[in-house]
Amino acid sequence: MIVGETRTGSVGAGLITPPKFPLLLSSSARARIRLPRADSTATRPVLFSVPEISRMVESKDNEVYEEDLVDYEEEVENVTDGAPTNGSTDVVKKYVLRVQILLTFSSGGEYVQHECIPQAILGMDVICQAKSGMGKTAVFVLSTLQQIDPVAGQVAALVLCHTRELAYQICHEFERFSKYLPELRVAVFYGGVHIKNHKDLLKNECPHIVVGTPGRILALARDKDLPLKNVRHFILDECDKMLESLDMRRDVQEIFKMTPHDKQVMMFSATLSKEIRPVCKKFMQDPMEIYVDDEAKLTLHGLVQHYIKLTEAEKNRKLNDLLDALDFNQVVIFVKSVSRAAELNKLLCECNFPSICIHSGMTQEERLTRYKNFKEGHKRILVATDLVGRGIDIERVNIVVNYDMPDSADTYLHRVGRAGRFGTKGLAITFVSSASDSDVLNQVQERFEVDIKELPEQIDTSTY
Numbered sequence: 001m002i003v004g005e006t007r008t009g010s011v012g013a014g015l016i017t018p019p020k021f022p023l024l025l026s027s028s029a030r031a032r033i034r035l036p037r038a039d040s041t042a043t044r045p046v047l048f049s050v051p052e053i054s055r056m057v058e059s060k061d062n063e064v065y066e067e068d069l070v071d072y073e074e075e076v077e078n079v080t081d082g083a084p085t086n087g088s089t090d091v092v093k094k095y096v097l098r099v100q101i102l103l104t105f106s107s108g109g110e111y112v113q114h115e116c117i118p119q120a121i122l123g124m125d126v127i128c129q130a131k132s133g134m135g136k137t138a139v140f141v142l143s144t145l146q147q148i149d150p151v152a153g154q155v156a157a158l159v160l161c162h163t164r165e166l167a168y169q170i171c172h173e174f175e176r177f178s179k180y181l182p183e184l185r186v187a188v189f190y191g192g193v194h195i196k197n198h199k200d201l202l203k204n205e206c207p208h209i210v211v212g213t214p215g216r217i218l219a220l221a222r223d224k225d226l227p228l229k230n231v232r233h234f235i236l237d238e239c240d241k242m243l244e245s246l247d248m249r250r251d252v253q254e255i256f257k258m259t260p261h262d263k264q265v266m267m268f269s270a271t272l273s274k275e276i277r278p279v280c281k282k283f284m285q286d287p288m289e290i291y292v293d294d295e296a297k298l299t300l301h302g303l304v305q306h307y308i309k310l311t312e313a314e315k316n317r318k319l320n321d322l323l324d325a326l327d328f329n330q331v332v333i334f335v336k337s338v339s340r341a342a343e344l345n346k347l348l349c350e351c352n353f354p355s356i357c358i359h360s361g362m363t364q365e366e367r368l369t370r371y372k373n374f375k376e377g378h379k380r381i382l383v384a385t386d387l388v389g390r391g392i393d394i395e396r397v398n399i400v401v402n403y404d405m406p407d408s409a410d411t412y413l414h415r416v417g418r419a420g421r422f423g424t425k426g427l428a429i430t431f432v433s434s435a436s437d438s439d440v441l442n443q444v445q446e447r448f449e450v451d452i453k454e455l456p457e458q459i460d461t462s463t464y
Helices: 050-057 066-079 088-106 111-120 136-147 164-177 195-204 214-222 239-244 246-257 277-281 312-325 338-350 364-375 409-416 435-448
Strands: 002-004 023-025 126-129 157-160 186-189 209-212 233-237 264-269 288-292 303-309 330-334 355-358 381-384 397-402 426-432
Touching: 111 126, 111 136, 111 288, 126 136, 126 277, 136 164, 136 233, 136 264, 157 214, 157 246, 164 186, 164 209, 164 364, 186 195, 186 214, 195 214, 209 214, 214 246, 233 239, 239 246, 239 264, 239 277, 312 338, 312 426, 338 355, 338 381, 355 364, 397 409, 409 426, 409 435, 426 435
Parallel strands: 126 264, 126 288, 157 209, 157 233, 186 209, 233 264, 303 426, 330 381, 330 397, 355 381, 397 426
Antiparallel strands: 002 023
């Protein structure tokens, strides 16, 4: 580990004091740390020790219940002088979120969370690259909730992502972590839903946190239905996907210009090429940067990867054999087109496999219904295009099958990242049926320094 030097002391009169702990940076990443701007409105973090947290959460089998909040208010005042005491709502807000954040640090928190959350809650701009399944979403969800003071009729935070399913998932995470902030409202907006529905929602009950896809957000903002003049937190998830596409980048830039100059900007992805990093930084002011410069560290440690050489005509039979032989909780099968997704799903259903498919040819309502059915475990097999190849987090998935080879090493990394998340075990199997497939597989092995072997006849179930 490399210990980064920190500055101590106050920044100006009565402003934020930087954290007094060293920044621990692993050799797999580097970060440039800056202090918040002098005019920052960031909130000073309230820090608790691990024993204090343990005492706070041991009640009711380590769960926070609404009927316990009064007792917690009294306990907070005794635990630390830094705890807020100006009103019950403020106490609950600072206490509940602070415990959630520190519990993330002390029990299962990943490197990216240890590094980013303390700085993000100070209002710093952040560019963060970390491998799939390592908790990037928690960084911006928790740090944003910690800083927000809801004001009626004002949007304080805007999160943009490239697919409707990912937008829905992020919105759900905000709702989950804001359970004990009843005054906070979160809404998600994306295409495929009649825009009048979204306009009516904004007119009747303006949310404090907005999650959405660039096209729909821009349409609502242009029509003056979505007010962005009070946005204090601007976040891009899977930022490289949005900024590499010129059309989507133009939408993001136009939305960005509608927000105030003084705001926090955070961007996240598992794949941030050196070419796209300067583009990201144009949206920011002296950001904290965390990159995985050794791309070999982007692959998940608990993920076993194999390939199978076969002809196109042999794929269906081989897939059937695998699904019969493998021990899986849930499996995602990736194909290259909408038509192939529909056809393969139909075949699996005819063979009595509990399969469901998601692709861009469906209505938005159907896509989200199927996504929820799979996430909740009602179906165990998902056939999908790359629509769900990025960001989607379904904890039961332990096997990914590339029925069709992805078109790039980046896409491969995002696909297989659906399994083996948060340090759990997983298995990725890739079908190789052409010379171009072999080329992509070689690129993956060279770039990420991983040795992908041919699938053996027998595979130990304990490895995945």
